[in-house]
Amino acid sequence: MRNHGHELRDDTVAVMPFHVVGANGDLWREGLLDLLGTALDATGQFHSSDPRAVLNRWNRAAADPSELPEPSKAAEVAGQLGAGRVILGSLIRTAPNQVRLAADLYSVRWLRKEATAVVEGPDDQMIDLVDQLTIDLLRSVWDGDDIPDVRTSAMTTASIPALRAYLEGERYFRHSQFDEARAAFTKAVEQDSTFAIAYYRLTQTYGWFMGLGAEEVPMYLAAAER
Known part of the structure; x- marks a missing residue:
């Protein structure tokens, strides 16, 4: 042991x-x-x-x-x-x-x-x-x-292009590369407009990158929760 x-x-x-x-x-x-x-x-x-x-x-x-x-x-x-x-x-x-x-x-x-x-x-x-x-x-x-x-x-996406973009965003986010993460998560939701986790990550990324007062934060949060 x-x-x-x-x-x-x-x-x-x-x-x-x-x-x-x-x-x-x-x-x-x-x-x-x-x-x-x-x-x-x-x-x-x-x-x-x-x-x-x-x-x-x-x-x-x-x-x-x-x-x-x-x-x-x-x-x-x-x-x-x-x-x-x-x-x-x-x-x-x-x-x-x-x-x-x-x-x-x-x-x-x-x-x-x-x-x-x-x-x-x-x-x-x-x-x-x-x-x-x-x-x-x-x-x-x-x-x-x-x-x-x-x-x-069911918790992510059935779209492989959206999934790839999301995973790239996660990797960038972990390394505090928030501008690159924002671009990747944006690409993910463009590929799958129902990708809730990617929308949620966008709110976090904008919060880190531009502050929680950024106008995009409530918009993406609403998309994540719908």
């Missing part, structure tokens, strides 16, 4: 940055944290550690943050955040429009692999692939009857 000096919650999962090969590494390395975290939160039984906190700690702890995290180092970072479980994953482009997602779920307390999942499909079905990956990972640790039908698209 590993002593992390923090109380660990087994229902909290830290998703580490994905190792990406042959795809848009800058986008998906961090973007899959957001998507997998959203899928975990949708189950109602698990929730994800804050992606920004995970990335900040991992970027400080890792010799090369872009490489596949080593399980013991990842567990150490997860434990610092109070997460009782950690997910390590990779994204590999196997053909021009085909990708393979693979992930392992570890117990932080015991550094024991609890589940492995692999899914493969077209890259324009990334949301569905993430949902299936999440369900497959949780089967062995689910407490209760059937795992709910996770639908990340």
Whole structure:
């Protein structure tokens, strides 16, 4: 048993940055944290550690943050955040429009692999692939009857162009590049005018970039809540 000096919650999962090969590494390395975290939160039984906190700690702890995290180092970072479980994953482009997602779920307390999942499909079905990956990972640790039908698209968007723009905006926002984040979130809602989370992020971005008194803030907040 590993002593992390923090109380660990087994229902909290830290998703580490994905190792990406042959795809848009800058986008998906961090973007899959957001998507997998959203899928975990949708189950109602698990929730994800804050992606920004995970990335900040991992970027400080890792010799090369872009490489596949080593399980013991990842567990150490997860434990610092109070997460009782950690997910390590990779994204590999196997053909021009085909990708393979693979992930392992570890117990932080015991550094024991609890589940492995692999899914493969077209890259324009990334949301569905993430949902299936999440369900497959949780089967062995689910407490209760059937795992709910996770639908990340219901909380984000079914539009892949809008999703890509949103994930780019999240990456810029985490790095305090608010002008770039504003442009990316604006592109996301142009691609999908019902993308509530992107509208909400626009209100936050304008709040940081131009102040909460900016005239755009109430407009985008109303769009997020409709």
